[in-house]
Amino acid sequence: MGEASYILGIKMYRDRSKRMLGLTQSSYIEKVLKRFKMEHSKQGLLPMRHGIKLSKKQSPKTDEELKRMSNILYASAVGSIQYAIQCTRPDVAYALTITRRYQACAGEAHWGAVKSIHKYLKRTKDMFLIYGGGELILEGYSDASFQSDDDDAKSQSGFVFKLNGGVVAWKSSK
Template identity: 30%
Template sequence: MRAPEGLKLPKGKSLRLLKSLYGLKQSGKLWNDEIHNYLLELGFIRSKLDPCLYFRRSDGKLTVLGLYVDDVVVSAQLRHRLDNEDARQQIKDMGEAKKCLGICIEQTDSGIYLQQTANIDQLLAKLGMENCRPVTTPMESTRALQATDSKPFFSTDVMRETIGSLLWLSTCTRPDITMAVNYLARFVSSPTTAHWTAVKRVLRYLQGSPFITTPSGTTTNAKASIFSDADWAGDKEAKSTSGGLLVLNDMPIAWYSKKQFTVALSTAEAEYIAGATAVQDCLWVKQLLDELDLSKNDNVILHIDNQSAIKNMENDVTTARMKHINIKFHFIRDAVHSKDVEVRYCPTTEMKADILTKPLGATLHGRNVAMLKLFA
């Protein structure tokens, strides 16, 4: 630490800090320790599954706190339980949550709605695309991009920044663009003009649908389930894409689109691998609901549209076509046999995760957006 003006230190001497200052590398950790101890004194319990989540039950009423550095989001059945608890810390009550981390929050009698229209408008303005022509799908259904397509794009930084912004949108509130954005993210290290054209198509899609919101229903007697799907060998490297949609009381709360790291030799194998990945996320949510005493189901429901994959999950028989599968994916068999997971067949026409595995035409895309219950 530099000496303050007017104080000259002897040669070889330095100042020792007696407390943390804002901006030091350890300041964040020390602040987290401070707020953690403060919340414990108020009777809150830190979640074993998420260190930034705290909860407390008082008179049968549940209060849940979510921490993001020095911002606190509170969900409480009795608001007055948090009044007058700021004697030790300077806590400013901002009232009903309207915005958090760039996500606009609208609370109504029918539920809570999340949207990022302002973020979309800012991104379009930054790239000079406020008046671009809208399209009805985020990606052409004939996906055929390669790392060597066309000429190199002029700026890797612009590509990275734009993909990063789109990833934030897709992760928080827009599962309808998740597949396209995650696919395009594979090319950020060496983008071409064809890749940038595909990125602009996602932006044009957002221009035409900026007001889509993600509903969040009640968590009373919450029931968690997950829809899992796979697009077999849809990548140029013959690798499959896994898609998962986690729903709570039939409302989407988390989703992903991931390229599988191994080459699947059949559709059933790709679906089996995708299902094993999906169950991991769903079991975590189930444990969190149990910890908060909000769950009403003893197991989680895994929805898959492949009968062969279901049979392989339910049976311990090793077949010639499945014996080579990495042992880590057989985790799902233990989960099924212990009845932590129940596997159910879902017709392809009702598979909500289909939109997360491959680009769809306008009609199918619109139908899948409707199944996700994204309201414009």
């Protein structure tokens, strides 16, 4: 049967001599970009630009805005990114946590933020999670922001745990 090279859309690279394993979702990200017509877009530097504040106040108000947003697959775009986060892309977890709050009332500003995540994923689609051999070293990091949500004054928090430099657990939540 041989060694597995793909599992659930995740490409695995293995170097037994160095006791290293790399995981990437580059082909999945390419499919997502194509599905949302972002494959020819510019590449983004960051998943979310500094200073961007999203709120329910930016939701569609006119019939024209509602009609335009009804043609955008906002929830599908968010879900596609969520799958990448769960598997190999903890670097966009915070940005997606912010944008997924508005699935029921997404406006142009919210869609622009999701497109920024797509542009960043385009630039970084070939990034890997790498797990290596050696002495086991566990590192943990956390961060929080107090009342970062303008809509309900709730805080945002997140954590990441790394084992030998490879991320093994992460979460960003409100």
